[in-house]
Amino acid sequence: MFQPQIRIPATYMRGGTSKGVFFKLDDLPEPARVPGAARDALLLRVIGSPDPYGKHTDGMGGATSSTSKTVILSKSSQPEHDVDYLFGQVAIDKPFIDWSGNCGNLTAAVGSFAISNGLVEASRIPRDGLCTVRIWQANIGKTIIAHVPITSGQVQETGDFELDGVTFPAAEVLIDFMDPADASGAMFPTGNLVDTLEVPGVGSFPATFINAGIPTIFLNAEDIGYNGTELQEAINESPEALARFETIRAYGAVKMGLISDISEAANRQHTPKVAYVAPAKAYVSSSGKDVTTADIDLLVRALSMGKLHHAMMGTAAVAIGTAAAIPGTLVNLAAGGGKLDAVRFGHPSGTLRVGAAAEQQNGDWVVTKASMSRSARVLMEGWVRVPGDCF
Template sequence: MAFPAQIKIPATYMRGGTSKGVFFNLTDLPEAAQQPGPVRDALLLRVIGSPDPYAKHTDGMGGATSSTSKTVILSKTTQANHDVDYLFGQVAINKPFVDWSGNCGNLTAAVGAFAIQSGLVDPTRIPENGIAEVRIWQVNIQKTIIAKVPIRNGRVQETGDFELDGVTFPAAEVEVAFVDPSAPGESVFPTGNLVDMLEVPGVGSFKATFINAGIPTIFVNAADIGYRGDEMQSDINSDSAALERFETIRAHGAVAMGLIEHPDQAQSRAHTPKIAFVAPPSSYTASSGKAIDASDIDLQVRAMSMGQLHHAMMGTAAVAIAAAACIPGTLVNLAAGGGERQSVVFGHPSGTLKVGAQTESVDGQWQVRQAIMSRSARVLMEGWVRVPPVEGL
């Protein structure tokens, strides 16, 4: 019996922040996959190796975690005063599903470098030495992101001494600014309140801050749901009852935020909203063995991603943390001690991260002008990815 040959597609495997993903130039994809739809989704699922009931991604490029089951498609920009269009697809591990509902803030740090190296940025905007400001149009959330990519001798500088907790080795620093990070036409606080009471059948009733910045996020107090706030992945991800409880809270929070009409619909948007729990600062040992003193941080934050406690912090959730921390009265702000501030340092399972935001109240409504953080990125491998033919190709 004859079997068809594999499809060969130019691709680059990159780390951005604490995530990894497979990057494509839109025009390099097979023609049928250059448009949104089931053919594109089927191709990306096969690239990553999903769905995988073994949760290993042995037959694909994924890493069987929410941080490493990611795909990126870049293309010439469709927007004035921008350099590149960036589309992100979060690939489910054990389901035949690609979630296009949000952005990946970590991989955003790699977008500028890939865009420059792929010839998608006008050469006149790239200095021989210095910083190239790549203006990114984030297609999923219809927002502008500015990535400051270091350039040396006309090429992207990837090596450096910038250390990012959650990443083993140092690299060049890439500053990323998320401009007006709330979803288009949406309020920063979708319920109109800084703090709401969230009632979750079978779980309880507790305070929550619902914020729409970077990515829709639900913040709750760790103590209100039975945690300290300094938990590690093994404390949460090995507890199936806890994971189910978090997903139930997330589903009901999504309804409260107006993202879905019924909790059952949360299954179709596993990437958003995120749910995180916060607590005042405390001393703990990070997953690397690094000792974090309570005096090193302003608060503790732990966040769930695709049904699991994240090993560090998602970039988009860090944007939400920055915005909420800089608005007096939110649960995040109160956990950090309350009051006005322009930045915070928070603890996460892998260490610490400093984030900042510019916020202001206009006619009684809070607005987030931008949120800023530093990440790093580098090419891990480039060439072609090969996949068996999928339906439609």
Template sequence: MTHTFTHLPQIKIAATYMRGGTSKGVFFRLQDLPEAAQVAGAARDALLLRVIGSPDPYGKQIDGMGGATSSTSKTVILSKSSKPDHDVDYLFGQVAIDKAFVDWSGNCGNLSAAVGSFAIASGLIDASRIPQNGMATVRIWQANIGKTIIAHVPVTNGAVQETGDFELDGVTFPAAEVQLEFMAPAADEDGEGGSMFPTGNLVDDLEVPGVGTLKVTMINAGIPTIFVNAEAIGYTGTELQDAINSDAEALAKFETIRAYGALRMGLIKQLDEAANRQHTPKVAFVAKPASYVSSSGKQVIAGDIDLLVRAMSMGKLHHAMMGTAAVAIGTAAAIPGTLVNLAAGGGAKTAVRFGHPSGTLRVGAEASQAGGEWSVTKAIMSRSARVLMEGWVRVPGDAF
């Protein structure tokens, strides 16, 4: 008796599983993707959804590489850069967990830390740009948002140095430090959402039905972000994940604030569009320094930080801080009068250390004012990155 199977066998695609900052993702070279997925569109999205294990109504991503959190449901595609004075083009896809969509609307600042390392190890960087020993400067074109990121990647004996003693709160083990410079992180005049402050104001009154009228700072730097004072929404700024993520009412409130903020920022035209744009904008709440115990049990002392920040990502409170939101925090802190700046004590600032659920993070920004308009030349922060696994991912041949 002969069996005829109508199901296509699995195919394998070269990929690398990497940690970058406090996130993890599956990294691909564009040239290694199946032909149909080498261009943006439905086939690419379907492939990445299957790789990660979405959409999963169980919310676990058991049948894929995702880790069922916004920090671990991520994909990256890299190619040699088509832009002059850049080494590599970096495209980031935030994969929804329980829905069938990939959000291409923003960057992942954490995974940005792994881009330079992956590009060097994957042969995407000209050998002439990699020192035998020292610091490789990788010029990254962030294709989602049309921005330049400079990564300073340590190299030892011609290979990326991944091990080291740099500690990053939210990551258990130390690794080598990678410094990132987010160049001109605010939106361009012709960029989506217009200028750095889409409304033209440092602080706005945002009417949110069912919540009230909130003072907010809406900024487009690193990633579009809506900042609100913690006390205005009933929080202290010292909250850990469970305090918010176990509270369905709170999550719904944040999503409402996000949707009305997105509308006010010009990122969406109708309120219901927010549902299909989960990655951006972010909502974060700020407060003056206070002591608390971080999620690892480590004490964070009020005197060691400038302010407290908690941020929502993909509908949940983030376990640490998104790298792109850290850019927004550093940028807003550098501009006197924003809610972030005021929470940090006001006045001119070139760097702040803020407390997040996993500990603290320092971010710097260079801001200047000309003709009443603020601009930021760059935001700087340190992360680390490491290859966790490399080889091939497998997906059913009819998955895309």
């Protein structure tokens, strides 16, 4: 006897250059309201993973790292916060959800969803202006502040803010990532701004390892045979290049202390990220837009879930802004060096500006805040349906 489908209230949202399926915790079936196998099985079925065809035809996912995402929100359990935000990065070809990090892009949609779904006290929502939504990012134990535009008491989604990597303009949402360095360890896990990363069979490279926004490994483009102006096809259509980057990522994860052996990297796909940087050069973005050296301070390309990202992950942008603000990192040097409070970097879809406030305290670098602008929009709301026995 086959079980009928069940329906679960859900909202399909774009946040920054990502999109995902958003749920209120209390709307999930009871077994999925707590971490564990039932929750993972349910969300995998919602997205349509694992899919050996790599299409997500039978689910809500988009078969890319930017579109295979789930979010669970609830009233915050933390004092002085409005909403708890839990993010799950769903693997495409494996029965696996990575809960080890945040999605900075979808953060832009969290505040909007929280306001529209009664997770923010009505007294905190102005009739017109900006609503400050205090988000507890449960994956990484960090505070994020979203400044969401409100018009006539409702979230304003339309506007003229343009974000490279997103087709249409929308309302601007300013995001502040408070104290973005990893709370469980040092911002620079090796104690150095630049290390040598030795990767057997690949090579030895200067690298900056940083825990800010999301654990990230930064390399120099020229050291690994690139110039920093590459678009997705230059990397993603080369199985050899992707395998090489994954090997670099695995050895870098060991160096950062995130795993103890490279064999563990396969079960930690979301973190760390690998990115490479280069001084500013002119290029043509994936949309055909000319990016000149006057438009940017440096070039950055980053991989997510094993593929070159079409724009830039929001959490990696936090890592970029943080590393740029600290003199001597590879990111800072690619941007010209010195004290930098903000940088505009070129990515495959265009440019993005990110700022960070960095200072030295007792000889250690501390970043109190990293900021960037994003936008968000509800794409669809209602119910998502899954077979009743899928979890």
